[in-house]
Amino acid sequence: MTTQDREDRRRLGAVVLAVLISQVLLYPGVPALVVELGAPAGIDAGTAFVVAEFAAFVAFAVVWGVASDALGRRIPLVVAGAFGGALSYVALVAVPWFGLGFEAALAVRVVGGALTIGAFSLAITTLMDLGGGNGRNMGTAGLAIGLGAAVGSVVGGVLADVGAFYPVYAGAAVLGVAGLLAATVDDRVADRRPAAARAASDTALDRAPDVGFRDVLARARETPALFVPFAFGFVDRLTAGFFALVGVYYFQDPETFGLSATGAGATLALFFVPFALLQAPLGTLSDRIGRFRPIVLGSLAYGVVTIGVGVAPIYPVAAGLMVLVGVCGALMAPATMALVTDLVEPEARGAAMGLFNVFGSLGFLTGFLVGGGATEAFGYTTAFLAVGGLEIAIAIALLPAVRAVAPRLQEGTGRVSPDPP
Structure with missing residues (x-):
């Protein structure tokens, strides 16, 4: 376990933590936020709001993984996903400003979810690329996920009582920080493979797209x-x-x-x-x-x-x-x-x-x-x-x-x- 591995583990854990905070920040204020976005009050609108993002999580997690395998790099995609997610939060704030309806807000949530899951999923995958043991690396991810949810729920509730869009502003800022932090991590997915695996990389990449859910x-x-x-x-x-x-x-x-x-x-x-x-x-x-x-x-x-x-x-x-x-x-x-x-x-x-x-x-x-x-x-x-x-x-x-x-x-x-x- 090298010093660089330990430092990258901490930074990647912080990226996972930041992404979870940004996601959960919105949950306590969902009842008021969906109304501000043009939806009628009630749990049906809140359901649609959270489902839109999470459905994109499910649909696009594998897409990001296949893309990182084909590219042979993960960090640029983590950075892109984090910054893209931050921009989607900014776009969400702009929905009522431009007079668009709740359907537009749901479309923004889908796009934002598709981007944010790239930062989250590939940050965890990059942790798996590190040395020092998968148990320790996944323990870092698990702790970051749990603490991110805890911090996001508390801070999000406080911000939502100040204003419905304050958790959205904070989520955008946190995702921006996650992107900047991810950019400082060494991307060594290709470097850590054995020599024989690197020599056969072209063949492996040819097969990669065929490895799917089935x-x-x-x-x-x-x-x-x-x-x-x-x-x-x-x-x-x-x-x-x-x-x-x-x-x-x-x-x-x-x-x-x-x-x-x-x-x-x-x-x-x-x-x-x-x-x-x-x-x-x-x-x-x-x-x-x-x-x-x-x-x-x-x-x-x-x-x-x-x-x-x-x-x-x-x-x-x-x-x-x-x-x-x-x-x-x-x-x-x-x-x-x-x-x-x-x-x-x-x-x-x-x-x-x-x-x-x-x-x-x-x-x-x-x-x-x-x-x-x-x-x-x-x-x-x-x-x-x-x-x-x-x-x-x-x-x-x-x-x-x-x-x-x-x-x-x-x-x-x-x-x-x-x-x-």
Whole structure:
């Protein structure tokens, strides 16, 4: 591990942190922002606003990855994505100034999402290019993601109470800083390959565009047990997307707790902070006790606590339960990702984790859609019951499958045993 690797890890972690802050800054103020952009008040407009960006995330993440592989460089694309995302935030502010409608704002969100995901996804991919161990490098990314969400939710709430567009101004500035910081990172994706790989680069690049979702899915079919962590990843992210959208409306609704945007942002942080800070120690715990208990018990508890937030009679109870939601999420999330690693050979781990993230991203998007639709049709309580119940149902339904496939560490050896727990 070189000094340059350590410095680049810190800078790339800061880029990931900045991108997450810029994204989450807007969430606490979404109810007021969509009205300023020309939409009617209500959760339907908020749903459309967040879905537009995230749908672009899902659609364009692979496009940026293929482009970076073909180019043999990542940093110029990270910089372009960050600056492009900053410009999209400026364009969002200009929508009402030019008298354009909410549909134009949604189009800007799609374009901005397509650009911003390049900075986010390729910054993490560049972390994977560094030395020092994938665990440490991905730990940096995970910490940056969690802290970025926590900081963004708190600061975004404060800014939204000052003015609906203040979080947008701040998001543009933060993305601009991310682009400047990324430009200082050494781009060594081609330099780190073995000599034989560099000599065969032309052939590899010819094949690169053919490696897509179908190839990754085919690899997963060779190991059907992978669909167990994929299912949990989908539902877990669905719940996170639900909180990011419905939670904001729920805590600000005058008929529930009537919080300000600042209060709603701080409440989201009660989830994000423990979720970020506890992932490393609880992931280590799963190395000691196996994946079965953290995944199944964590998911059961996660579902129960989620329902509890939706039926809490007073705010202090709901706030305390939000902390528990973060703790339960931190218990199961690293164990679920570790199970993916346990189940495949090293040469297939990149493809397996790529597909895991596809399922997770689709889960997040589904959480926006299901949460917004269920809340509009049936109310907050039913929506929380549905999402929390889905988490419980998946844990119960897949309990035998997790027991069958979750390896445990052989006591005192640090090696994985294929025996069920």
